[in-house]
Amino acid sequence: MNLLAETTTEEAFSLVDRVGEWLLSNGITILVIILVALIVRFVVGALINRVFTTMYQSGSRISRMTNVVVKKNPDAGMAAANEERRKQRADTLATASKNVASVIIWSIAFVMILSQVGVNIAPIIASLGVAGLAAGIGAQTLIKDVLAGVIMLFEDLVAVGDYVDLQFAEGTVENVNLRVTQVRGLNGVLWTVRNGEVITLGNYSRGLGTAFVELDIDSAANDEKVTEAIHAVFDALKSDQKWMKLIVGLPEASGILAVDGARYQRRITADTIPGKQWDVEREIRKRLRVEFNKRGIEFALPRFQESA
Incomplete structure (x- = not known):
């Protein structure tokens, strides 16, 4: 209270003037630094998006040209899956790159603001090497994770x-x-x-997926009828546009794989676009069940362990 009482009007106005001068100089500078950081962050983000969007579009055009000229992989479903894959990769790389850019931009802005506030940043900059070494020793796990993440992203x-x-x-x-x-x-x-x-x-989403259906069939079943039923399901799938968009090529059926007193086994495989193998497996099983019932073909009963 005594300090306030001893403060003269002139000193109070002088203090207000100094604060006003600081706000008009350093305060505006800090505001400009923040504004510039925001603008730079926006521009860099837009450029990163542009770069990876161009990369995605160029890859899509090259892929379409290759399919037309070489006639490699003409399947429309597979081509769409590859294009979606390129888009996912571009989006993932763009997000990671923008995160790194944001850390760098705001770190620089923070150091500049400290300078305007009056903090001597020379020792801070000089000690970055030592701090970096110490951080490297103490954060080996973090550095290992980051390097592994970079490799995972850029190698797709x-x-x-x-x-x-x-x-x-x-x-x-x-x-x-x-x-x-x-x-x-x-x-x-x-x-x-x-x-x-x-x-x-x-x-499971890279390259081709494989639908895998293994059948346990009653040993008394006529295998020729089983083969006819399987190919009837294949023909139905070929005529169904929804499922042929997911299947690459044609499904294949094996011969008899194993035989015992109560059953024998057949296997069906079908190449699919990535990630759709489980859908195709369920559809094949559903159609086989209906076709087997129609033709009177029995699946093998489950085996039970006899108690001693």
Whole structure:
């Protein structure tokens, strides 16, 4: 209270003047720094989006030209899946690149603001080397995760929407960044796996999927009728545009694989566009069940373990 009482009117106005001068100089500068950072972040983000969109569009055009000239992989469903794959990769790389750019831009802006506030940034800049070394030693796991994430993204090992097996988790990829990959399991659990811990990666959404249906058929069934029923299902699938868009080529049926006293086995395989193999498997099973019932073909009864 005494300090306030001793403060003269002139000193109070002087303090207000100094604060006003600081706001008009340094304050405006800080505001400009923030505004410029926002503009740069927006422009860099737009450029990154443009670069990866161009990459995606160029890849799509080249792929279409290759299909026309070479007539390789003429299947429309497979071509659409490849195009969707390129789009997913472009979106994933763009998101990761914008995150890195944001960290760099705002770090520079923060150092510049500290300078305007009056903090001597020279020691901060000089100590970055030492801090970087210490951080490198103490954050080896983080650096390992980031490097693994960069490799995963740029080598297109995984993208958002893929169905993958990361050894520790299996499911649909919901998020990929430089440090972790998040996978939604079939039971709804969201698994977060550090990129540096991914040693073995199985991607069900790359290349071709394979629908695999194994049949246990009653040993008394006529195998010729079984073959006719299987090919009737194949013919029905060929005439169904919905399913032929998902199947690459034609399904194949094996001969008799194994025989015992109560059953014998046949196997059906069909190449599909990525990620659709399970849908095709369910449809083949459904159609086989109907066709077998129509022709009086019995599936083998389940085997029971006899108690001693």
